[in-house]
Amino acid sequence: MTDLAAVKAALRTQAVETPSWAYGNSGTRFKVFAQAGVPRDPWEKLQDAAKVHEFTGVAPTVALHIPWDRVEDYAALAKYAEERGLRLGAINSNTFQDDDYRLGSICHPDAAVRRKALDHLLECVDIMDATGSGDLKLWFADGTNYPGQDDIRARQDRLAEGLAEVYERLGEGQRMLLEYKFFEPAFYATDVPDWGTAYAHCLKLGPKAQVVVDTGHHAPGTNIEFIVATLLREGRLGGFDFNSRFYADDDLMVGAADPFQLFRIMYEVVRGGGFAAEAGIAFMLDQCHNIEAKIPAIIRSVMNVQEATAKALLVDRAALADAQVAGDVLGANAVLMDAYNTDVRTLVREVRGEMGVDPEPLAAYALSGWAERIAAERVGGQQAGWGA
Ligand code: LRH
Ligand code: MN
Ligand code: MN
Numbered sequence: 185m186t187d188l189a190a191v192k193a194a195l196r197t198q199a200v201e202t203p204s205w206a207y208g209n210s211g212t213r214f215k216v217f218a219q220a221g222v223p224r225d226p227w228e229k230l231q232d233a234a235k236v237h238e239f240t241g242v243a244p245t246v247a248l249h250i251p252w253d254r255v256e257d258y259a260a261l262a263k264y265a266e267e268r269g270l271r272l273g274a275i276n277s278n279t280f281q282d283d284d285y286r287l288g289s290i291c292h293p294d295a296a297v298r299r300k301a302l303d304h305l306l307e308c309v310d311i312m313d314a315t316g317s318g319d320l321k322l323w324f325a326d327g328t329n330y331p332g333q334d335d336i337r338a339r340q341d342r343l344a345e346g347l348a349e350v351y352e353r354l355g356e357g358q359r360m361l362l363e364y365k366f367f368e369p370a371f372y373a374t375d376v377p378d379w380g381t382a383y384a385h386c387l388k389l390g391p392k393a394q395v396v397v398d399t400g401h402h403a404p405g406t407n408i409e410f411i412v413a414t415l416l417r418e419g420r421l422g423g424f425d426f427n428s429r430f431y432a433d434d435d436l437m438v439g440a441a442d443p444f445q446l447f448r449i450m451y452e453v454v455r456g457g458g459f460a461a462e463a464g465i466a467f468m469l470d471q472c473h474n475i476e477a478k479i480p481a482i483i484r485s486v487m488n489v490q491e492a493t494a495k496a497l498l499v500d501r502a503a504l505a506d507a508q509v510a511g512d513v514l515g516a517n518a519v520l521m522d523a524y525n526t527d528v529r530t531l532v533r534e535v536r537g538e539m540g541v542d543p544e545p546l547a548a549y550a551l552s553g554w555a556e557r558i559a560a561e562r563v564g565g566q567q568a569g570w571g572a
Contacts, residue, residue, distance in 0.1 A: 188531070191497040195535045197461060198493060200426075200486045201245040201273040201468040202236055204229045204253050207479070210472035217475060221558030226253040227264055228562060232479050234268035239549045240486045241541035245273035247321070247468055250308055252278065258314035272315040274361065274423075274466060277308045280325035280369070288326035290346030291339040291375045298342060305350045312358055319423070319466055320354070321396060322347075323363040327370020327377075339375050344385060351389045360393045361422040361466070362386055365401035368433060379411045386420055394422025398470055399438070399449070400429040409448040416456035423466030424449075426489060435472040437481055439488025446488065447524050450496035459493070479555065483545050487532070494528040494535075 207229040209218050223229040230246060237243040246265065255261050262272050279289030279301045287293060289301035308320055326343070328334050351360055364382040367374055376382055379395055386393035395415050402408055415421035428434065428441035439446045452458075458465045467489065473481040500519055507516035533543035542548035549555075 186498050186500055191494065192531070192535050192538065194459065194497055195242075195490065195494055195532065196539055198242045198490060199245065199461075199467065200240075200243050200489050201247050201466060202233050202243050202482050202486070203247045203249070203276075203468065203470055204233070205249050206469060206471045206473060206482055207232045208252075211474050219478065221555060221560075221562050222478065223558075224562055226255055226261060228558075229253070230261070230265050230268060230270060232558070233265075234270055235479055235549065235552070235554050236482050236486060237269060239483055239542060239545040239552075240490070241536060241539040242490060243482075243486050244269070245271045247274040247276055248272060248311075248315070248317075249276040249278055250304075250311060258311050262315040272317050274319040274321040274468060275308045275312050275315070275317050276321045276323070277305050279304055285325065287334070288339070288375070289324055291324065291326040291334075291342045293334055293338075298346060302346050302349055305346075306353055309350065309353050309355070309358065313355065318357055319359050319361050320350070321361045321363060321423075321425075321468075322350075323365065323398075324376055325369050327367075327372070327374035329371050331372060333372070336373055343375055344388065347385055347389055347393070351393060354392050358392065359422060359464075360386075360389070361396040362393060363396045363398055363401070363425065365398065365433065366403055379415060383415065383418070383420055391419075393420075395420050396423045396425060396466075396468075397421070398425035398427070398433075399445075400425075400427045400433040400435060400470075408445065409452045412449055412458075413452040413456060416452065416458050421456075421458060421465055423468055425468050425470030426485070427469065427471045435470065437471060437473075437476075437485045437488065438469060439485065439492055443488065443492060444524060446492040447495050450489075450492045451499055451520070451523075454493075454496045454499070455501075459497075477555070480546055480549060483549055487545060490532055490535075491528050494532055495523050495526060498526055498528070499523040 207223050209216055209222050233246040265272050279285055284297050290298050292298050362382045364376045364378050366377045382395040386395055426438035428436040428438055430441050457463055469485050504516055504519040507519055536543045
């Protein structure tokens with residue numbers, strides 16, 4: 185038997201971080217379809233993020249991407265967020281949109297390019313100081329396209345050296361979250377391709393270096409929940425970049441392609457003690473909404489995470505443990521599936537009501553008139569970054 189009151193209490197503490205770039209226009213290599221009312225600057229992105237939080241109650245922080253969200257005064261941006269009931273979350277670095285980075289950034293063979301990339305990462309920590317953000321999220325587009333193009337080991341040495349310099353710069357209460365991705369834009373060898381490589385670097389660096397799992401960054405069929413369980417067990421799971429994929433790094437709404445996978449991941453989080461606030465795991469979205477309306481898509485994503493979490497919390501852990509110890513294969517599987525197959529929509533509606541949030545976030549947002557207002561007021565929305 186699961187304690188429903190405890191499940192609800194846990195759900196009320198949930199926090200999902202939304203990415204500033206999901207509010208902007210984005211697309212594929214082929215076309216960016218501009219939408220009416222899209223934010224023109226980081227301030228307007230925060231206005232939209234505040235709506236997501238207002239209608240879900242569980243999206244209190246917003247991740248920034250530098251330089252996409254470059255402003256003169258980051259402390260003022262943080263204050264602007266606060267005035268809207270938000271906080272600024274992870275600062276995402278960007279060492280992939282400059283001509284100099286053709287052969288990589290902190291793994292580049294030329295020391296001058298490495299210096300430039302490192303200076304950017306250090307600037308991101310300065311921004312964290314100003315915004316009060318605790319996490320620096322690092323993803324490197326570094327890698328090679330052809331065997332022999334560069335020395336794989338030397339690139340690892342450069343990576344370790346660069347990361348160490350940034351690690352040293354981290355202040356009290358600041359962490360470095362290292363994100364891996366198995367391919368793209370490099371096609372032969374990526375310098376941080378998998379959790380093992382990220383973990384090895386983090387282990388050398390120290391406890392403030394943690395691995396971030398972007399759910400879209402694995403080969404098809406990868407058992408992501410196993411990675412989550414392992415990193416949690418080792419105390420090195422820093423957070424998630426949630427999204428869905430059908431093929432590659434699709435950045436679709438989390439829980440859209442494979443809600444069962446999202447449940448399995450959230451179950452391992454709950455099982456490993458990662459859901460408690462003290463665990464410090466950042467539950468971030470990393471998505472792009474190319475053809476669908478952005479704010480409703482982000483609200484839907486937050487709801488999907490919330491529902492998957494509710495199901496994970498509903499797993500009858502005692503019954504599961506009994507079945508596992510008894511070697512009852514089908515019984516154990518049935519306990520897990522019972523939780524997954526539970527319709528939790530009424531439960532989460534109740535949780536919202538208890539939090540003073542409308543039980544139907546999407547309908548409430550549609551009625552709020554915000555979409556019409558921004559479409560009328562904002563002309564010339566900003567692109568999220570791709571193809572800019
Ligand atoms: C890389 C990535 C990384 C970037 C984001 C925009 O594919 O997942 O997190 O910062 O996309
Ligand atoms: Mn990501
Ligand atoms: Mn990605």
